[in-house]
Amino acid sequence: MKSKLLTVDTLNPNIKNVEYAVRGPIVQLASKLEKELEQGVKKPFENVVKANIGDCHAVGQKPITFIRQVIAACMYPDLIEQGIFPKDINERAKQILNGTKMSLGCYSESQGIEFVRKSVASYIEKRDGYPADMNTIFLTNGASTSVKLILQCFISPKDVTGVMIPIPQYPLYSATISEFGMQQIGYYLNEAENWKLDLAELKRSIDEAKQHCKPKVLCVINPGNPTGQVLPYNNIREIIEFCMEENLFLLADEVYQDNTYGSEQFHSFKKVLRDMGPKGDGFEMASFHSVSKGYMGECGLRGGYVEVIGLADDVLLELKKLQSAQLCSNTVGQIVVDCITNPPKPGDESYDLYKKEKADVLDSLKTRGKMVYEILNSIEGVSCNEVMGAMYAFPRIVLPKKAIEKAESIGEKPDFFYCKSLLLEAGLCVVPGSGFGQQEGTFHFRMTILPPVEQIKSFLERFKAFHLKFVETYS
Amino acid sequence: MKSKLLTVDTLNPNIKNVEYAVRGPIVQLASKLEKELEQGVKKPFENVVKANIGDCHAVGQKPITFIRQVIAACMYPDLIEQGIFPKDINERAKQILNGTKMSLGCYSESQGIEFVRKSVASYIEKRDGYPADMNTIFLTNGASTSVKLILQCFISPKDVTGVMIPIPQYPLYSATISEFGMQQIGYYLNEAENWKLDLAELKRSIDEAKQHCKPKVLCVINPGNPTGQVLPYNNIREIIEFCMEENLFLLADEVYQDNTYGSEQFHSFKKVLRDMGPKGDGFEMASFHSVSKGYMGECGLRGGYVEVIGLADDVLLELKKLQSAQLCSNTVGQIVVDCITNPPKPGDESYDLYKKEKADVLDSLKTRGKMVYEILNSIEGVSCNEVMGAMYAFPRIVLPKKAIEKAESIGEKPDFFYCKSLLLEAGLCVVPGSGFGQQEGTFHFRMTILPPVEQIKSFLERFKAFHLKFVETYS
Numbered sequence: 001m002k003s004k005l006l007t008v009d010t011l012n013p014n015i016k017n018v019e020y021a022v023r024g025p026i027v028q029l030a031s032k033l034e035k036e037l038e039q040g041v042k043k044p045f046e047n048v049v050k051a052n053i054g055d056c057h058a059v060g061q062k063p064i065t066f067i068r069q070v071i072a073a074c075m076y077p078d079l080i081e082q083g084i085f086p087k088d089i090n091e092r093a094k095q096i097l098n099g100t101k102m103s104l105g106c107y108s109e110s111q112g113i114e115f116v117r118k119s120v121a122s123y124i125e126k127r128d129g130y131p132a133d134m135n136t137i138f139l140t141n142g143a144s145t146s147v148k149l150i151l152q153c154f155i156s157p158k159d160v161t162g163v164m165i166p167i168p169q170y171p172l173y174s175a176t177i178s179e180f181g182m183q184q185i186g187y188y189l190n191e192a193e194n195w196k197l198d199l200a201e202l203k204r205s206i207d208e209a210k211q212h213c214k215p216k217v218l219c220v221i222n223p224g225n226p227t228g229q230v231l232p233y234n235n236i237r238e239i240i241e242f243c244m245e246e247n248l249f250l251l252a253d254e255v256y257q258d259n260t261y262g263s264e265q266f267h268s269f270k271k272v273l274r275d276m277g278p279k280g281d282g283f284e285m286a287s288f289h290s291v292s293k294g295y296m297g298e299c300g301l302r303g304g305y306v307e308v309i310g311l312a313d314d315v316l317l318e319l320k321k322l323q324s325a326q327l328c329s330n331t332v333g334q335i336v337v338d339c340i341t342n343p344p345k346p347g348d349e350s351y352d353l354y355k356k357e358k359a360d361v362l363d364s365l366k367t368r369g370k371m372v373y374e375i376l377n378s379i380e381g382v383s384c385n386e387v388m389g390a391m392y393a394f395p396r397i398v399l400p401k402k403a404i405e406k407a408e409s410i411g412e413k414p415d416f417f418y419c420k421s422l423l424l425e426a427g428l429c430v431v432p433g434s435g436f437g438q439q440e441g442t443f444h445f446r447m448t449i450l451p452p453v454e455q456i457k458s459f460l461e462r463f464k465a466f467h468l469k470f471v472e473t474y475s
Numbered sequence: 476m477k478s479k480l481l482t483v484d485t486l487n488p489n490i491k492n493v494e495y496a497v498r499g500p501i502v503q504l505a506s507k508l509e510k511e512l513e514q515g516v517k518k519p520f521e522n523v524v525k526a527n528i529g530d531c532h533a534v535g536q537k538p539i540t541f542i543r544q545v546i547a548a549c550m551y552p553d554l555i556e557q558g559i560f561p562k563d564i565n566e567r568a569k570q571i572l573n574g575t576k577m578s579l580g581c582y583s584e585s586q587g588i589e590f591v592r593k594s595v596a597s598y599i600e601k602r603d604g605y606p607a608d609m610n611t612i613f614l615t616n617g618a619s620t621s622v623k624l625i626l627q628c629f630i631s632p633k634d635v636t637g638v639m640i641p642i643p644q645y646p647l648y649s650a651t652i653s654e655f656g657m658q659q660i661g662y663y664l665n666e667a668e669n670w671k672l673d674l675a676e677l678k679r680s681i682d683e684a685k686q687h688c689k690p691k692v693l694c695v696i697n698p699g700n701p702t703g704q705v706l707p708y709n710n711i712r713e714i715i716e717f718c719m720e721e722n723l724f725l726l727a728d729e730v731y732q733d734n735t736y737g738s739e740q741f742h743s744f745k746k747v748l749r750d751m752g753p754k755g756d757g758f759e760m761a762s763f764h765s766v767s768k769g770y771m772g773e774c775g776l777r778g779g780y781v782e783v784i785g786l787a788d789d790v791l792l793e794l795k796k797l798q799s800a801q802l803c804s805n806t807v808g809q810i811v812v813d814c815i816t817n818p819p820k821p822g823d824e825s826y827d828l829y830k831k832e833k834a835d836v837l838d839s840l841k842t843r844g845k846m847v848y849e850i851l852n853s854i855e856g857v858s859c860n861e862v863m864g865a866m867y868a869f870p871r872i873v874l875p876k877k878a879i880e881k882a883e884s885i886g887e888k889p890d891f892f893y894c895k896s897l898l899l900e901a902g903l904c905v906v907p908g909s910g911f912g913q914q915e916g917t918f919h920f921r922m923t924i925l926p927p928v929e930q931i932k933s934f935l936e937r938f939k940a941f942h943l944k945f946v947e948t949y950s
Contacts, residue, residue, distance in 0.1 A: 008790060082559070105771075141805060153486055322490050331775035
């Protein structure tokens with residue numbers, strides 16, 4: 001038999017370089033353990049608790065009724081005539097069908113359905129107090145596709161494009177940078193100051209990088225994933241000024257903009273930019289949002305958008321053309337974007353339930369974030385910044401020297417070894433900090449605050465017992 | 476003000492090279508004319524008929540009830556309890572929810588929901604009479620994303636990868652080849668023999684290409700887009716043997732496998748490969764399918780799959796990893812894939828309606844294909860091969876010399892000039908053959924057979940009147 005045409009050696013090497021820890025080997029092991037438990041295999045725990053991924057409905061969060069009724073009515077319009085849903089849902093479904101050639105089964109405009117882009121523009125205007133233009137908004141299959149769309153613009157045959165990303169980062173960024181053959185420029189977030197961005201560190205990382213690539217883009221995630229911070233207004237302004245000085249295109253990952261629980265309010269990068277007045281004119285950036293997070297958590301429906309700001313008109317046309325070859329993003333995800341940017345209003349029949357469901361989710365996340373923060377910090381050898389936003393805690397753990405040696409002796413990263421032990425011994429699934437990046441010699445993991453309150457409590461108890469035993473074992 | 480960071484000059488040059496005629500300037504002009512008609516502007520026609528894109532529901536095709544009821548029930552499970560839908564729909568929705576962590580809002584496995592991949596594997600086994608493995612099936616947002624996933628594997632830092640594509644082709648291929656910086660190797664389909672693939676022409680094109688790139692992939696579209704042919708069994712076998720001899724990975728675009736209307740039956744490339752026995756062992760190929768076409772036409776819901784065959788295990792793992800960074804394809808599209816690969820069975824409450832709706836669509840497409848073929852061929856200066864499958868006719872038109880000169884004098888391709896005139900004078904929107912590629916000196920256009928029978932009739936009458944007048948004007 002002939003040798004294969006496509007082998008790991010002949011495969012596009014950029015694909016080989018891609019890593020994505022959020023669905024890595026720890027998570028695969030968790031699924032295996034779950035199946036074994038189902039089959040009656042005995043384990044030191046009764047169930048696996050997955051706190052590895054921001055998958056809200058998977059841990060029991062209920063969908064927002066309003067969103068699901070709108071989609072069901074659009075999907076099967078007989079339901080509208082049958083009067084099953086509230087009046088405003090029926091009206092809305094009819095409007096949507098009118099705006100989508102009477103079926104969600106039609107291709108939409110490649111850039112996204114026009115009335116949805118209008119809703120997004122109004123939402124942004126209301127959020128920021130500054131104009132937004134639906135022609136600069138692209139609807140995509142979740143924010144991940146938006147990020148790829150924009151980063152792709154910076155691939156260059158002449159230079160190695162450098163992309164600045166936070167460390168720790170959400171690994172979509174490192175994965176996409178690898179996939180596009182770009183160079184990752186990691187800047188460390190300041191753990192001691194609630195994971196804010198330090199100008200000196202930004203400067204250090206870009207100066208170092210200039211020796212081996214051409215820095216073109218700065219990515220910021222706010223609220224932070226995996227770190228859960230919400231950036232102060234002044235820090236955002238400093239970051240914009242840094243981009244101006246260094247001629248960097250700014251990517252603002254703002255998918256957790258509805259998820260803030262602490263003292264710090266969310267400020268969009270665009271608002272801060274516009275507040276700068278004429279100085280900000282012509283600044284080029286992109287802001288991402290998603291239906292996967294917030295209070296709705298509709299991850300599986302894959303809806304998201306990017307607003308591009310300051311882009312040259314002819315570049316905008318190139319982006320539209322590129323989108324057209326993929327025809328369009330899925331229309332259901334687009335309709336969810338419409339629902340969250342143009343929700344029911346006071347007086348609408350659906351309003352009260354919508355308001356209650358939304359508040360319940362966000363209040364409960366706040367409670368859970370506080371609980372995770374407080375209990376983690378009460379454990380010897382564990383410390384954690386406040387969960388100010390997003391859906392994650394990123395605690396730091398002090399590992400005994402013997403544990404580090406043990407891990408290294410079996411060729412594993414110490415935090416990976418720790419998280420694997422946590423899964424095997426306590427049934428708790430989290431992601432090692434090395435999957436996101438961390439300061440050399442420090443160890444962390446990312447956990448979501450998504451499991452229901454009782455489950456989070458039990459999670460934290462099991463975690464505490466494990467951690468103390470682990471430290472004892474290796475002391 | 477500083478100059479822009481992102482300009483047409485600094486933009487990724489591969490993006491600039493992308494072209495996608497199906498949504499190009501003619502279509503944009505059609506939308507503009509439609510808006511003007513709405514505003515009461517007088518035109519030489521009363522309406523614009525869009526026959527440019529295979530967007531079934533947009534021209535009035537009704538969704539398949541069974542598919543829409545299943546999705547509505549999964550989206551808003553209260554409907555299941557309310558007993559609104561047939562019993563088998565309710566049962567199916569419950570099974571789907573059980574297999575998706577109780578909400579379509581959950582992320583699925585990155586490769587696709589397991590039970591859906593099982594349905595796809597069973598469907599393929601039944602279609603071909605040979606085994607299929609759900610581990611080699613990837614569910615994606617329509618087939619376009621699948622094609623990109625597989626082609627991406629062949630990007631190489633060392634060689635310029637050559638990809639053989641039919642001329643005429645569906646421009647997703649040329650667009651993706653440009654986007655990935657690969658080299659397009661066009662092989663001409665034989666118009667005189669129902670657009671089949673000629674071995675001599677395949678050989679000519681690859682031999683020529685070897686001088687400036689490394690050919691690695693052969694793409695075939697069967698049933699053909701834009702050409703509407705269905706390849707005979709022996710031609711498929713010859714193509715496989717050609718790939719074996721030339722060490723080419725085969726991409727079989729089989730998204731129109733349910734759309735055959737003529738004398739020639741659809742044979743999947745995989746079946747023909749397996750029929751070859753041990754000689755075919757280890758052969759590497761990929762086959763694509765979609766929910767956008769067939770009898771359901773659910774374009775906007777973006778569901779599709781690729782089955783990879785003969786892929787090395789470690790390459791398969793790399794593909795799975797690459798998919799994971801995009802989390803998953805939209806779950807609604809995945810459920811539609813399940814519906815079409817595992818439809819209602821005799822005895823199910825939904826079966827009779829499903830069977831009738833499916834047959835009605837396919838029978839009517841057959842009627843329309845025949846009508847288009849016959850009427851086009853009755854017009855002096857127009858000739859068209861039989862519409863054996865897919866949803867398109869690709870007629871050849873003889874253009875008067877003066878028309879060609881006129882077009883060239885205003886810097887337009889003659890077929891573009893012709894199609895633009897057809898739109899401006901008769902309100903008919905089709906895509907110029909140059910958007911798909913054609914033999915030098917020949918001119919064609921692609922039209923869909925999708926508008927309802929009465930509309931197609933009127934389309935063909937308006938077309939005939941336009942064509943005769945056009946020829947007269949330029950004679």
